[in-house]
Amino acid sequence: MLFGRTQWVSADKLCKQLPNTVTLGRVASVMKDRGKAGVGNVVVKRHGVTQSCFSNYVISPSWNNLTQLRTQFGWTFTSAGMTYANMTTLTPTQQHAEACGSVGALARRGHTRSWGLFAYPNNKYTDKIQSQVVKKCFAFGRVYGDTATSNTVATKWPNWQTTVSVNGGKCADTTQSCSTLPYGPTYMTPAQLIPKVRVNPGNWSTVQFYRFVTGTSAPGTVMQWNCSGPENTHWTSDAEIYCMRDFVRVLDAIPSTVTVTDPATVAEAWGVKPSA
Template identity: 75%
Template sequence: MRRSATALAAATVTLTAGAAAATTANAQPAATTAASVSTAAAPGTRADAAYLTILFGRTQRQSMDRGCEPLPNSVPLTRVATVMRDRGVSGVGNVVVKRTGQTPYCFENYVETTSWNDLTQLRTNYGWTFTSAGMNYLNMTQLTRAEQHAESCGSVGALARRGHTRAWGLFAYPNNKLNDTIQAQVVKKCFAFGRKYGTGLTSKAAGTKWPNWQSTLSVEGGKCADPTQPCNSLLYKSIYMTPAKLIPKVKVNPGYWSTLQFYRFVTGTSSPGTAMQWNCSGPENTHWTSDAELYCIRDFIRVIDAIPDTVRVTDPATVAEAWGVKPSA
């Protein structure tokens, strides 16, 4: 059962800089079993139920500063997973297979990747499942047919061999580079749905229509949402998506599936001179982040706490099973 925002607000939102900077390798998960937050199909799954998926783009471990040290006040992924488990829900990570190693590493001097062991721990201790963002995160529209197949379908087996057997539910097209031909002739052979960025809401009628696109809302940071504040004039392309904008997305009606995709999280305010900057203090409409993939953990908690008990938080494979959508091969 999900716990209320009132009961958990103070304890969960308070994240110190030291705790946030700790790596997931040192984090000790609680004794709660994954079964209590499992996203796998269960009795009572129905086509007319209300579904919600919380995706995590590329399943990134933590934001890094120059020199590949964790950014002060950045929030590691296991902390996010714990916040969700405390509320009886779990996440779905999009995995880039070739960016996942035996140990975490600093990717392009801005993010720490998850390792295969991290993914196993998220699955067994937090009830997470994983789907694919490709073998190498390549632009599918610039590949030959054989390369498209290897990039997409090749990842299903690679993930299954690591114990992640629910990847067939969704292919998360890298950078939203897609078209109907690739979806119908290649990706549908191995995946139930293809991810397309949009409003985040997919009706059963739309999701079951060939070639089975689903809509995912990419949750972005950016300049603050209040046009009367100086932070709204910051030179960032995107506008920070406040909880007020996202909470209606988790109040899903029967027969619909809502999907929100987050990336990396921060808390408090950034340190002067760090590679990325943000302010998560004060009213939510004044929150801002310099990177579109950064989001304030306190706002994420507000959104998760707003999920009604009538909505089932689950993975794409469960929705596919309920709606009768299968890979075509």
């Protein structure tokens, strides 16, 4: 269970939490109640002594928040780079500083498991960058896709891993007017996601969420959503916000036979290490 860029909560233009939004701390508590912990992708330079607002509409957690998620809720953290730079536009030296530099930066904060996975910012990657730079300090490189990762694929050089990015958007019920809303992708319902958490032996399934909301949005707010009614009528105006009740549905559908863990643990189990 991956959380893109470890975003704390959605905010308004003044960096105040929007009504009916759910903090990542609350998400962590819900997961702990079910004996599960999350994994956050961290953009190192977006975190500070206090919570801060990024791009006006997202509150980023403080370093203390991340420490609390690790010590109280069992979370671990992977890297999305120092600055979330497009790796394909950097020189090899810059690529190394962006990716590998983040491992030490996170370890100095007590987050020593980040070597398990590098989450390429905005899915910008090449085989050359993965094999010549990122593999020196990470076991796996994340790419987006729609399937689980088998151990026969993930254990082959240069060790790519597939992650499902869970998107909000217009509703899935094409008989409803919400299916024509101008909100990019179609909302991914629990019915679509539940098969992805029913993992077969020898496979690694990763679903990545972002920020969460409940009920309906307040009129006139910068983001809009409707999480009431049947799940196939749920919609959100931002691809990175998702209904909390649907997340819990997916969470509760994970079979007891499935291990919920972090990339470094998978790497250790499958014998995959950074190459340096």
